[in-house]
Amino acid sequence: MAATGPKSTMHTVQGMKIEVERMGKGKPILVFTSEEQLERGSAALANLALDHEVIMPSLPGYGRSERPDWIRNPDDISYIMMDLLDELHLGPVPVIGFSLGGWIVTEIATKSNAYFSKIILVDSYGVKVGGAYERDIADIWTLHADKVLKLKWHDVAKGKRDFPSMSEHDLQIIARNVESTARFCWEPYMHSINMTKRLHRIKVPTQFIWGENDGITPLAYGRGFSALILGSKFTTIGRAGHYPHLEQNDDFIKAIRPFLGA
Amino acid sequence: MQAWHFTEMPYPHLPPADQITTMRVSLSNKHFDPNIGADLYNRYLDEYMIADDLGLDLMVNEHHQTATCLDTCAPLSAAILARQTSKGRILILGNPIANRGDPIRIAEEMAMIDCISRGRLEVGFVRGVPYEVFASNSNPTQTVERLWEGIDLSIAAWKAVDEPFNFEGRFTHKRQINLWPRPYQTPHPPVWITGSSDHEAISRAASRGFTFATFLQPYEVVRKLFETYRAHYVDCGQPGGGGLGFLPLVYTADTEAEAEAGMKELLWYMTAKTEPQFRNPPGYVSVDLNVKALQGAFSGRTDAMRAKGLEFQREQGVIMYGTPDQVAQQVKRFYENVGGFDHLLMMQQAGFLDHARTVKSMTLFAKEVFPQIKDLARTKPLRTLAAAE
Numbered sequence: 001m002a003a004t005g006p007k008s009t010m011h012t013v014q015g016m017k018i019e020v021e022r023m024g025k026g027k028p029i030l031v032f033t034s035e036e037q038l039e040r041g042s043a044a045l046a047n048l049a050l051d052h053e054v055i056m057p058s059l060p061g062y063g064r065s066e067r068p069d070w071i072r073n074p075d076d077i078s079y080i081m082m083d084l085l086d087e088l089h090l091g092p093v094p095v096i097g098f099s100l101g102g103w104i105v106t107e108i109a110t111k112s113n114a115y116f117s118k119i120i121l122v123d124s125y126g127v128k129v130g131g132a133y134e135r136d137i138a139d140i141w142t143l144h145a146d147k148v149l150k151l152k153w154h155d156v157a158k159g160k161r162d163f164p165s166m167s168e169h170d171l172q173i174i175a176r177n178v179e180s181t182a183r184f185c186w187e188p189y190m191h192s193i194n195m196t197k198r199l200h201r202i203k204v205p206t207q208f209i210w211g212e213n214d215g216i217t218p219l220a221y222g223r224g225f226s227a228l229i230l231g232s233k234f235t236t237i238g239r240a241g242h243y244p245h246l247e248q249n250d251d252f253i254k255a256i257r258p259f260l261g262a
Numbered sequence: 263m264q265a266w267h268f269t270e271m272p273y274p275h276l277p278p279a280d281q282i283t284t285m286r287v288s289l290s291n292k293h294f295d296p297n298i299g300a301d302l303y304n305r306y307l308d309e310y311m312i313a314d315d316l317g318l319d320l321m322v323n324e325h326h327q328t329a330t331c332l333d334t335c336a337p338l339s340a341a342i343l344a345r346q347t348s349k350g351r352i353l354i355l356g357n358p359i360a361n362r363g364d365p366i367r368i369a370e371e372m373a374m375i376d377c378i379s380r381g382r383l384e385v386g387f388v389r390g391v392p393y394e395v396f397a398s399n400s401n402p403t404q405t406v407e408r409l410w411e412g413i414d415l416s417i418a419a420w421k422a423v424d425e426p427f428n429f430e431g432r433f434t435h436k437r438q439i440n441l442w443p444r445p446y447q448t449p450h451p452p453v454w455i456t457g458s459s460d461h462e463a464i465s466r467a468a469s470r471g472f473t474f475a476t477f478l479q480p481y482e483v484v485r486k487l488f489e490t491y492r493a494h495y496v497d498c499g500q501p502g503g504g505g506l507g508f509l510p511l512v513y514t515a516d517t518e519a520e521a522e523a524g525m526k527e528l529l530w531y532m533t534a535k536t537e538p539q540f541r542n543p544p545g546y547v548s549v550d551l552n553v554k555a556l557q558g559a560f561s562g563r564t565d566a567m568r569a570k571g572l573e574f575q576r577e578q579g580v581i582m583y584g585t586p587d588q589v590a591q592q593v594k595r596f597y598e599n600v601g602g603f604d605h606l607l608m609m610q611q612a613g614f615l616d617h618a619r620t621v622k623s624m625t626l627f628a629k630e631v632f633p634q635i636k637d638l639a640r641t642k643p644l645r646t647l648a649a650a651e
Contacts, residue, residue, distance in 0.1 A: 069404075069432075142288065142396060144539055163556040175552035179545035183403040 005049065006040075006056075010064070013083045019064040020084070021056040024049025028093045029260070030116070031056040032081075032101030034243065035181040037063060037173075039098055044245040047253050055093075057084055059104060061180030063173060073184050074100075074126070075192060078107035085115050092117040092204075094260055099123055099217075099242065100181065103190070110198040119206040120256055121225075123217050123242045125190040127199065129224030136224075137190045138216045141182070151215030152242045159241075199228040206232040207259045209252065211240035233259070263593075263604060263638045266321040266353060267313035267624060268509070269611035270331040271306045271339075273299065274530060284537040286328040287396045293329070302332060305617050307342060312621055314347035316628035321353040321607055323388075326397035330534045337371040344379035352379055355454055355475060355607070356386025359412035360405040361398035366436050369416040373445040381446040384502065386454035386475070387413050389463075392547075393540040403545035406463060408433050413453070420450035452502025459483075461490045468492070471500035475507030475607060478532075480578035481599040484508055488600050492642050506641055507605030508596070511612065513583040514626040524623060525572065525583040530613025532568070586630030593635045602641035 005023030012018075023045065029052040033039045037058070048054050059077050061067030071077060081104060095116045097105030102124020108115055130136045140148050153159035163171060192198075206229050210222040219236065226234040235255045237244035245252040276282060276293055310320050322339045325331035333339050336354040343352050352375070357368050376383040389409045395402045411431050418427075419441050426440035445451055455467040456475050467474050468491040476487050488506050495504055511528040515521035542555065554560065567575075575581045579596040582589055593606060610627070611620045 069407075141544060142539065144537055164558050166556075168553065171553045171556050172549060175549045175556060178552070179403055179549060182544035183401065186401045186403075187399055 005054075008064070011084060011087065013080055013087065016060060016066040016068055016080070017064075018060065018066070018080070018084055019058040020088075021054075021058070021063075023054050023056075024052050026051045026053055028053045028055055028090050030085075030090070030093055030095040032059070032095065032097040032104050033062070034099035034101055035062070035177060035185075036099075037177060038243060038246055042246055043249045044252055047249070055088070055090070057081065059100075059180075061183065062177050067176075067180055067183075071184070073192070074103050074107050077104055077184065078111060082108055082112065082115065090115075094118040094120070096120040096122065096256070097124055098245065100125055100185065102126060103192075106195065106199065106202070107192065109202045109204060110195070111201075113201075113203050116204050118260065119202070119204050120209060120259065121206065122209045122245060122252075123211055123214050123222065124208075124225065125185070125217060126192060127195040127225050127228065128188070128191040128193075129196070129221060129228075136217075136221050138218075139189065140216065141186075148216075154211065154213040154239050154241045154247055158247055196228055200230060202229050205259075207256065208232055208234045209244060209255055210234065210236050211242055211244035211247065212236045212238050213240060214242045214244075216242045263597075263606060263635050264319050264351070265627070265632050265636070266319040266507075266605060266607045267310060268321040268323070268607055268609050269306050269309065269620075270323065270325065270531070270609070271302065271333045272531070272612055273302060273329045273332050274613045276329055279533075279535060282535065284540065285330055285534045286325075286393050286536045287540045288327075288537070289329055299332065306332075306611070307339070307346070309611060309617065309620055309624070310339075310343055311347055313624055313628075314343075314350040316625060317349070317632070318624070318628055319351040319353065320347065321355055323355050324358065325391070326394060328393070328534075330531065337368075337375060340383065341371075341375050341378065344375045344382065347379075351382050351384055353384040353454065353607075354386050355456060356388035358390040358394060358398070359387050359416070360408035361390045361394050361400040363400070363408075363412075363434070365412035365415040365434055366419055366439055366441075368412070369419040370441055370443075372416070372451065373420065373441055373443045376446040376451050377443050379446070381451075383445075383447070383451045384454060384473075385416075385451045386456065387416075388456050392543050393536060395543050395546065396540060401545075402543035404433075405546065406460070410466070413455075417450060417453070420445050447501055450501065453500060454507070457487065459487075461487070464490045465494040468494035468504070469496050471496055471498040471504045473502060473505045473507060473605070475509065475605065477509040477607075478511070478580050480580060481596055484579070484596075485600040488603065488641075492601070495642065505604035506600075506602070507607050508579075508600070508603050509607035509609060510579060510596075511581045511583075512589065512606075512608035512610050512623075512627065514586055514589045514623045514631055515583075516585065516626070518584050518588065521583040521585065521588075522572065524615065524619060525581055527615040527619075528609065528612040529572075529581070530615075531609065586626055587634075589627065590631045590634035593631070594638070597635075597638055602639065604641055606635070 006021045008021045010017045058065040102121040103126030106126045208226045226232045237251045240247040322336045324336040372385045426438040429436045454473040474491045513524035582592040
């Protein structure tokens, strides 16, 4: 069966417009994208859309979603997303969160176990596992862009993007996504201060998927994160960096399909 | 026309340029020798005192984690000058209130310096250049919003004379605001603000009667900024009555050849290396500008400007150098080109330019250039104030 979509609609939540993209037919599955939203149009999501309805909201300040000034951090965002999920009446559904999207999933799931039936976190931000003098997560803003690319991708060629050839519209979204990430994640850098004290509240089956060569959120960080969610499963993907679903699509699908079940 | 002496207090004793990738933010501080640093601080402060004796006003600023500027705390250097000089006005341009936070602490420090100097302080506020957010770790977005909330709160604190008040704003929360000391000048020192392209911010500054200054830009850009200021200026009874300032590099000498050599040394400042990620932190500029950057609109722009050479930059007014008469002519030409201005902020020292040659240039300027320009008519905002009086 060929997947349908993607189709994008705008929902009004707390007076702000939030974009929701849907593709495919079948059981609903939620996807919270990475801050770069590179999952859009990816083979991984196309595979899921073969037998799922993939529902992919853009966080405030990302994609075409609005960003009112009062939103300061992923905690604020999580309340907007819960309002959206209430409105969508999905019931508990599986969710995949990539990078920043994973952080948002943990923000929601530590507040309520009602939204998700299963959680997949892929090279997610959100927690600090090391001490004050340890840099858990590579600082993407003080490193040279070439260095960031090397840390993020196992195969750097896959991460290179030809910005001048892109449309003005796409570049607007890219630039605003970057700005929004700085607004929400600058300090504390890529984590919520008290997330370590809240993760025990997640009672939903959880699987971590991690790129073995991730230089942004390294493997040790991922394992430390996973240890804080009781009973969570930790699966690594070789020859992959921060975006294993984009670098090793087949391995990624093989890793998550059994967890998602039939 | 008021003329202000300025140096960023550079530390130029660095490894060769091809051996370092940046002079800002992440250049290892193993390259800083405290003995050399001590000499430099004292030397630069001496030069401010000489400028004061020469009848010039004094401007200081601050930057962080950079060899281009050892002044990491403008209130400290201003406080030293408040005590050690006696005539010149002292301008901090400025307080990086959006990065530093705590506007009340800043208002308090300004009041103290104003008292020590017996009312010679002028208080600038700046948004801060992009690379500063790395040292302060302040969010690179909403810098303009934080700047204005901080300015408004500082002014409110200076003006409050009756009861302590509280403030619960977007970025600052304070209880029992009650400045001890109050500023020496009533209701507060003149307020300055800087800008380089944001016309909306200039309108806002002008509509409150602040003084506006811009740095190192070609006269055509400066004229447009100044026109925006003049169009929106409102005389709100601000101390100082507003006005316009411009900062070029300035070197004055007996001969043009000597001046050119001096200017070449000052240009060290313009060639300071900064790694690209520090030049444009995420969200510091608008989405539209970042789109243009992604499209490659700005790549090579600085190099292209440099390649045009000394004479071109002198023609643009970004640098002013020559014999006293030549420098006076360049100031007057710039004055004409931008529709008039009130404050010549002069970076007269940068890089390796040594004490003797710095002082020689300052002295020639004060004795032979300044008399030729100091009576240039004040621009419209100040005349408005004069008329009102």
